[in-house]
Amino acid sequence: MDFALTPEQQMIYDYGSKLAQSYDHKHWLEKARAHEFPREMWQRAAEDGFCGLMVPEEYGGGGLGLLEMALLLEGMADHGVPLLMYVVGPTMALGHISKHGSDQQKSRYLPDACAGKTLFCFAITEPTAGSNSMRINSVAKPDGNRFKLSGNKVFITGVDVCDYAVVVARTTPHDQVQRKTDGFTLFIVDLKAKGVDYHAIDMSIVAPEEQFTMFFDEVDLGPEDVIGEVGDGFNTLFDLLNPERVTVAALSCGIGRFAVNKAAEYASERVVFDGPIGAYQGVQHPLAVAKTQLEMASLMTRQAAWQYDNGEQAGPAANMAKYAAAEAGIMGVEASLQAHGGNGFTHEYGIYDLYSMVRLMRTAPINRELILNYIGERVLGMPRSY
Amino acid sequence: MKVLVAVKRVVDYNVKIRVKADQTGVDLNNVKMSMNPFDEIGVEEALRMKEAGSVEEIVAVSIGVQQCQETIRTALAMGADRGILVKTEQELEPLHVAKIMAALIAEEQPDVVILGKQAIDDDCNQTGQMLAALMDWPQGTFASKIELADGKANVTREVDGGLQTLTLDLPMVVTTDLRLNEPRYASLPNIMKAKKKPIDEKTPEELGVDTAPRLTTLKVEDPPARQAGVKVEDVADLVDKLRNEAGVI
Numbered sequence: 001m002d003f004a005l006t007p008e009q010q011m012i013y014d015y016g017s018k019l020a021q022s023y024d025h026k027h028w029l030e031k032a033r034a035h036e037f038p039r040e041m042w043q044r045a046a047e048d049g050f051c052g053l054m055v056p057e058e059y060g061g062g063g064l065g066l067l068e069m070a071l072l073l074e075g076m077a078d079h080g081v082p083l084l085m086y087v088v089g090p091t092m093a094l095g096h097i098s099k100h101g102s103d104q105q106k107s108r109y110l111p112d113a114c115a116g117k118t119l120f121c122f123a124i125t126e127p128t129a130g131s132n133s134m135r136i137n138s139v140a141k142p143d144g145n146r147f148k149l150s151g152n153k154v155f156i157t158g159v160d161v162c163d164y165a166v167v168v169a170r171t172t173p174h175d176q177v178q179r180k181t182d183g184f185t186l187f188i189v190d191l192k193a194k195g196v197d198y199h200a201i202d203m204s205i206v207a208p209e210e211q212f213t214m215f216f217d218e219v220d221l222g223p224e225d226v227i228g229e230v231g232d233g234f235n236t237l238f239d240l241l242n243p244e245r246v247t248v249a250a251l252s253c254g255i256g257r258f259a260v261n262k263a264a265e266y267a268s269e270r271v272v273f274d275g276p277i278g279a280y281q282g283v284q285h286p287l288a289v290a291k292t293q294l295e296m297a298s299l300m301t302r303q304a305a306w307q308y309d310n311g312e313q314a315g316p317a318a319n320m321a322k323y324a325a326a327e328a329g330i331m332g333v334e335a336s337l338q339a340h341g342g343n344g345f346t347h348e349y350g351i352y353d354l355y356s357m358v359r360l361m362r363t364a365p366i367n368r369e370l371i372l373n374y375i376g377e378r379v380l381g382m383p384r385s386y
Numbered sequence: 387m388k389v390l391v392a393v394k395r396v397v398d399y400n401v402k403i404r405v406k407a408d409q410t411g412v413d414l415n416n417v418k419m420s421m422n423p424f425d426e427i428g429v430e431e432a433l434r435m436k437e438a439g440s441v442e443e444i445v446a447v448s449i450g451v452q453q454c455q456e457t458i459r460t461a462l463a464m465g466a467d468r469g470i471l472v473k474t475e476q477e478l479e480p481l482h483v484a485k486i487m488a489a490l491i492a493e494e495q496p497d498v499v500i501l502g503k504q505a506i507d508d509d510c511n512q513t514g515q516m517l518a519a520l521m522d523w524p525q526g527t528f529a530s531k532i533e534l535a536d537g538k539a540n541v542t543r544e545v546d547g548g549l550q551t552l553t554l555d556l557p558m559v560v561t562t563d564l565r566l567n568e569p570r571y572a573s574l575p576n577i578m579k580a581k582k583k584p585i586d587e588k589t590p591e592e593l594g595v596d597t598a599p600r601l602t603t604l605k606v607e608d609p610p611a612r613q614a615g616v617k618v619e620d621v622a623d624l625v626d627k628l629r630n631e632a633g634v635i
Binding site (some may be wrong): 007008011012014015018019047048049050052063064 | 456459460463571572573574575577578580581
């Protein structure tokens with residue numbers, strides 16, 4: 001079994017780490033505290049070809065897969081620059097349009113998005129449905145061969161900096177379908193279209209990207225806006241949700257590694273009694289445990305990405321990777337905070353600033369409990385609880 | 387015109403190095419290795435010459451273990467056209483490297499050879515100068531600006547007390563200083579293209595270079611730990627400490 005990255009994969013990881021040194025953690029933290037999108041950095045990566053990493057070459061992309069995307073994000077997050085926009089835009093939206101969009105959609109949207117001229121977000125979660133995506137109430141009502149989209153979305157990342165959203169809606173309401181997975185359709189929605197409105201949610205998360213509530217009021221959509229088949233959205237939904245889990249796992253591992261590395265450096269130099277505090281096993285072992293958990297989660301993340309790219313069933317590994325990585329990331333930041341003592345809570349050291357985002361990863365995009373349900377029921381074959 | 391650019395695989399500049407317990411050298415186990423930053427500047431300069439239309443081909447050379455191929459790949463991903471790996475397990479001294487480069491120059495006939503002014507691992511700062519002497523070529527060391535025109539080059543050098551500009555005939559040897567340029571990152575399309583670019587492998591023996599060591603390393607030690615500083619009350623206190631404690635004035 002060969003665990004080595006190819007030279008190209010290594011260079012993609014290195015690009016992420018270098019980008020995160022040019023636009024470094026301090027820059028990220030300033031943007032994160034101000035909730036300001038790092039557009040210059042985004043543009044730089046786009047011009048170097050990385051926004052379109054998963055887009056086919058004929059549409060201006062790199063023609064690579066989820067594994068390379070996860071490596072890029074790990075490279076960035078390992079050096080203190082985790083960007084959620086990379087999950088929702090280049091991974092989910094562009095990945096999905098590349099895989100399931102029509103030729104017309106691909107030529108219309110992908111080249112500009114690869115060049116960083118347009119940005120995409122992704123909208124599925126709703127206030128009344130929460131984790132139960134079957135119950136979403138955004139309905140795109142058929143109207144001749146067109147649709148009228150109405151409904152609400154919540155906790156949608158980065159809407160204000162985007163031009164388009166990939167929106168999951170029902171073309172048949174959930175109480176009128178035979179199977180609850182029927183009637184889903186995915187649309188590309190222009191955020192400037194009439195009837196689209198959004199407001200920032202006042203979140204207590206330190207991140208450059210803001211979260212939004214979206215409102216759709218009879219938004220006019222046509223067949224040209226449908227990704228894939230009308231009513232068949234559920235069958236391709238996991239081509240969105242598994243990559244989301246994998247890239248969120250990559251970010252979690254990265255945040256954890258960054259925090260643990262900072263702590264190892266700090267504890268190796270900080271002297272309080274005789275010699276550096278890093279020599280105390282009470283300081284050293286929690287960091288060593290977190291490091292081990294992080295590397296295990298990272299391996300699982302890469303496996304899930306590889307399975308996805310190779311057309312294998314990636315659900316179990318993607319879910320386990322997301323669970324393991326969120327827990328390991330939290331453990332890493334927690335151990336780092338404790339090793340830093342009071343300094344960990346200062347703006348100068350910025351360790352506590354990482355906590356809100358890494359803790360979010362236990363809850364979003366799918367919470368820990370639902371992942372454990374999935375593993376219990378789908379992987380271990382145990383009885384369903386709901 | 388053809389440019390030969392040397393790229394050395396060194397310990398990454400972010401790594402805090404450790405001396406081996408037996409004091410025979412620096413511990414390279416599990417240490418991230420990268421291209422010498424001054425060589426990255428060299429590759430970038432060659433790329434700018436090519437983009438300006440004055441250079442047709444850029445050949446990246448690395449000398450050392452098999453993994454130096456990764457360093458060449460990085461240069462190819464930045465935009466160099468092909469690579470040459472001179473493979474040896476032996477630890478090389480600047481004179482060996484200069485002789486190997488000279489042998490490659492005889493084969494490749496480049497117009498410009500660019501090297502970093504020094505490598506950040508051993509900080510020798512000798513190879514470029516030795517190579518120019520072996521070739522009997524003009525040398526522009528510590529370059530902060532290079533302009534090519536009419537078979538000549540104007541090279542601005544960072545010297546003590548200011549800048550010096552020399553006009554050099556080609557072919558020439560240039561060594562790069564920090565302010566020459568800011569190297570680009572390899573873009574994704576170029577990373578993918580690098581895969582198809584050829585890397586030739588040679589050995590010092592094939593090039594007829596004797597790499598027997600001329601130097602013996604006796605011992606490698608950490609530099610003495612810096613003592614903590616003190617805060618002085620005022621100028622009088624400073625002068626007093628400099629005169630009576632440090633004994634420097």
